[in-house]
Amino acid sequence: MEEQAITLNAVEKRFHHKQVIAPLSLGIPTGQLIGLLGPSGCGKTTLIKLIMGMLKPDSGTIHVFNYVVPHEQLLMDIGYMAQSDALYTDLTGAENLHFFAKLYQLSKKERMERVAYAAHLVRLTDELNNKVINYSGGMKRRLSLAIALIQNPKLLILDEPTVGIDPVLKQEIWQELIRLKEQENKTILVTTHAMDEAERCDQLAILRSGHILAQGTPNELKTKYQAKDFDEVFLKAGGTIL
Template identity: 50%
Template sequence: MSIQPVVKVTALQQGYGQKIVLSDIDLSLNRGQILALIGPSGAGKTTLIRSIMGMIRPQSGQVLVFNQPVPDRLLLARIGFMAQTDALYESLTGAENLTFFAKMQGVKQTQMTEQLRYAAHVVDLQSALDQSVRTYSGGMKRRLSLAIALISKPPLLILDEPTIGIDPELRRKIWHELHRLASDQGVAIILTTHVMADAEEADVLMMIRNGNAIAQGTPDQLKANYHTDSIEAVFLAAGRQQDAR
């Protein structure tokens, strides 16, 4: 039996109006795999994420999620999504936000308390759950957004800069949980980051620059290909190589 990828992007070209933002992107993500998208600001990472979510239609090429072309409303219940910009109800409490999004994602009433506790625990937000989100710091809002992505225990997580505003200790805890979800439950995870230490945690990396995937592989493969011992050096070398072309 062949294994179907969770996400399959083929020859994707994407843009806004006349402007082409992504050219010829191919990627395939399997169950239990963690993919990190890295690249300079404006490279097209969020555009790729929005394409995978079906929020923008491909100019050409194809995006399949669980073997379905996007957009597909039913797919959304299977994706835990964290946008780059928090979309939270400021006048509601953290717990109310979690409950609202959990219901939208189809979490059953009988599971609600347990899953709310789980999601809040992963991001260390238990003590602030009864506060209105208006009173949250920037980092607390990011953490609540991450908790919302996790609350329905979806088989696919798509996280746009999940570690922004997260302190080092909590970052370790979150990575521990992401690895656990991937290895124990087969959750597939796509995330974007500017933090090289996050890139090192991923199973596979895709470097996007000027809308092209300029390097793709496991962190170790990439380091070997570029004869260096850090992802940061790979990133810089791949960029120089693209400029020289």
């Protein structure tokens, strides 16, 4: 039986009496790249915040690496990239990276190595001494991804990580995510609308109105629903257009 990095059991969440996450159960195996696919408002970001411990479920349980969420240890184990950038715009890119690295109590040598690695991955090395207020939207997304990687986490949770990033860099980032999964056994959970990104995932969970409509490998889902792409899978599974 596969070891589970994330286990959700009958998790439910409501806001102002509106059900955002229906009673939902989901297991995410260690060392896999999992995609959450669905239209805006389907519950993807809420589900991620529940897994992170940023929101408390109304019912059900969430475990990450066998810890009940929330748990202090998970602050070190999870790298998180939000849909909206949370950066200190009056600081430089380097100052942002070093600030977050210090939160994880890395040694000076570790901080220097992790900052250099993360900045190189997202092609920001030459921009690190510039203030973030002068960064473009795409550069801010790249810096947010670098921060998510800074402490070398076991689990990466990335909410729309490549929005606003050029196609060449997007390809390089996905190559690195796959390398992290295959060579470092990291578990990666990504939300996406992009069909090419969905194809790269080991498994997909397709959401609508807080329900999982379908789950499986990309090929399994397209075969099951006799679909040529995931827009068609979504429609045939009972959703609306992505």
